[in-house]
Amino acid sequence: MNRASLIFLALLAALLPLSLLAGRVWIDPFDTRATANAALILAELRLPRAVLAIVIGAGLGAAGAAMQGYLRNPLADPGLFGIAPMAALGAVASFWLAPLLPAAVAAWSLPLLALGGAGLGMAALALIAGRTSSDAAGGAGGGIALFTLAGLMLASLAGALTALAITLAPNPFALSEIVLWLNGALTDRSWREVALAAPLIAAGIGMLALAARSLDALTLGEEAARSLGLDPARLLLLLVVGIGLTVGAGVAVAGIIGFVGLVVPHLVRPLTNRLPSSLILPSALAGACLVLAADSIVRVLPFVTELRLGIALSLIGAPFFGWLLIGMRRGRL
Amino acid sequence: MTLAAENLTLTRGGHEVVRGLSARLTPGEITAIVGPNGAGKSSLLLGLAGLLAPSAGAVTLEAGSLAALHPRARAQAIGYLPQTPDIAWDVSVESLVALGRLPWPGRGQAAIDAALAALDCEGLRRRRVSQLSGGERARVLLTRVLAGEPHWILADEPLAALDLAHQLGLIAHLKACAGEGQGVVVVLHDLAIAMNHSARVLVLKEGQLIADGPPSEALAPAVIAQAWGVAARWLGEPGAMALATGPGPGRAEQGFG
Incomplete structure (x- = not known):
């Protein structure tokens, strides 16, 4: 565990208790007359929500670090490359399909269809980019460029189909549900969502960690990386499955939460030796901190309805992205 | 550990870039690959490094086929330095x-540590790659290859973009590697450097080997005229030769149209 990991672990340890106490009902930890209500709020509302924020943030942070390493580009965001939009499309499809399903299945249809969408996106990416990476082994090159284009193609296709589903919404109620859901949030999430997402995201981070040394090799370019023993097909598989699990499971339980995967590796990179392998674990921890802090803040903001977490993070993330672009123009990245 | 191409044909983008080339390379000396632009030099180097699969023929390392070797074992035996080595992240040396x-x-x-010492890069250890000069950068990238302790060092135009002093410095390092028993194969543009510093020269033209031997034979004026279409002659003494060029018969007939 490197220095950056320790810093963000300590930050997370400080943020978690604060997050548990903050909300519409502030809980006073020194109040000895703690009510049953407070205990219930903690155990059934605050704690699962905080754990889910940590899990989702960790997945997005790790996916961002791995994605930037793979594309050798500090402006890559895992959400840009098809998997998150495909998961969102699956979730939107569930608004149509749920009424047709038996009640027991319908309750789970949204996360399951979102995971299905992510899986479909992963398969399409692996099929298109996998072929090119074996081509690259034959010297044609361009594996990473084709991966990017395939991801963008998927993202725009999924985006268009999602927009179609919205315009054809069966009723205004479904319409507002879809739109609300697309702007991710952690409101009213329970241990059920944690149980669904946590194992998948943990497995995904594990896959990305396995890819770390191969991502380091890519620092020197594709040919030099292969000369160091990199297996492009194995790397692509680890990456597609790892990002599919981390991002797909996150979208399945919380909707689209953007910019975490883009912003977090940037904040972490200067604290590390800048190689992707040293970035994945601290980015996971920093992502957990960011989503946990942002979710705690939207909870206490004095709005009539809670500001959606996805909107809040994009409000912070988009200007940050612009600042990065300006920094890049000045050659400071 | 010999590295050999046997009737090697390499295809890129549907075109045969190296055709039926055979050469058995021996470690302990510098082998230079030269030829006009588009002759297939870089492709040949990629093929020898096991990074471009042969469409016919084979590359063998010692007795076995390079293609059959596990990528990790191949990477331990052969170090490869690409022509335009870009470094994605601003890491320390x-x-x-x-x-x-x-x-x-x-x-x-x-x-x-040994590789850093061998190329006089110890003082650069903590420097970021963005803070290196062109010469330092080239040296550090070669140090990266040496750190893998490969039997073979394959470098694609490692001297491009270096000034004279740095070119000679890097060549001296490569000579030292060959002196230690490593095999060194370099693609070169500068024929005088190939003439003065290599033990063996392979001359490629349109994917075919047209000369292979010690530089005084492989870079004879007749070969240069055949490969580049340039009339040229060598001036100076062995080890310090310079190439004097004039318009060749081929170029004169073709014109520039």
Whole structure:
């Protein structure tokens, strides 16, 4: 565990208790007359929500670090490359399909269809980019460029189909549900969502960690990386499955939460030796901190309805992205 | 550990870029690959490094086929320095050189230190790659290859973009590697450097080997006229030759149209 990991672990340890106490009902930890209500709020509302924020943030942070390493580009965001939009499309499809399903299945249809969408996106990416990476082994090159284009193609296709589903919404109620859901949030999430997402995201981070040394090799370019023993097909598989699990499971339980995967590796990179392998674990921890802090803040903001977490993070993330672009123009990245 | 191409044909983008080439390379000396633009030099180097699969023929390392070797074992035996080595992240010199150890288990700090010392890069250890001059950068990238302790060092135009002093410095380092028994294969543009510093020269034209031997034979004026279409003659003494060129018969007939 490197220095950056320790810093963000300590930050997370400080943020978690604060997050548990903050909300519409502030809980006073020194109040000895703690009510049953407070205990219930903690155990059934605050704690699962905080754990889910940590899990989702960790997945997005790790996916961002791995994605930037793979594309050798500090402006890559895992959400840009098809998997998150495909998961969102699956979730939107569930608004149509749920009424047709038996009640027991319908309750789970949204996360399951979102995971299905992510899986479909992963398969399409692996099929298109996998072929090119074996081509690259034959010297044609361009594996990473084709991966990017395939991801963008998927993202725009999924985006268009999602927009179609919205315009054809069966009723205004479904319409507002879809739109609300697309702007991710952690409101009213329970241990059920944690149980669904946590194992998948943990497995995904594990896959990305396995890819770390191969991502380091890519620092020197594709040919030099292969000369160091990199297996492009194995790397692509680890990456597609790892990002599919981390991002797909996150979208399945919380909707689209953007910019975490883009912003977090940037904040972490200067604290590390800048190689992707040293970035994945601290980015996971920093992502957990960011989503946990942002979710705690939207909870206490004095709005009539809670500001959606996805909107809040994009409000912070988009200007940050612009600042990065300006920094890049000045050659400071 | 000999590296050999046997009737090697390489195809890129549907075109045969190297055709039926055979050459058995021996370690302990510098072999230069030269030829006009588009002759297939870089492709041949990629093929010899096992990074471009033969469409016919084979590359063998010692007795076995290179293609059958596990990528990790191949990476331990052959170090490859690409022509335009870009570095995606602004890492420290030591982190960059440590990447050369990726084919091996463990960190291999001793090998990293030895490589840094061999190329006089110890003082650069903590420097970021963005803070290096062109010459330092080229040296550090070669250090990365050396850190992997490969039997073979394959470098694609390692001297491009270097000034005269740095060119000679890098060549001296490569000579030292060959002196230690490593095989060194370099693609070169500068024929005088190939003439003065290599033990053997392979001349390529349109994907075919048209000369192979000690530089005084492989770079004879007749070969230069055949490969480049330029009339040229060597001036000076062995080890310090310079190439004097004039318009050749081929170029004169073709004109520039």
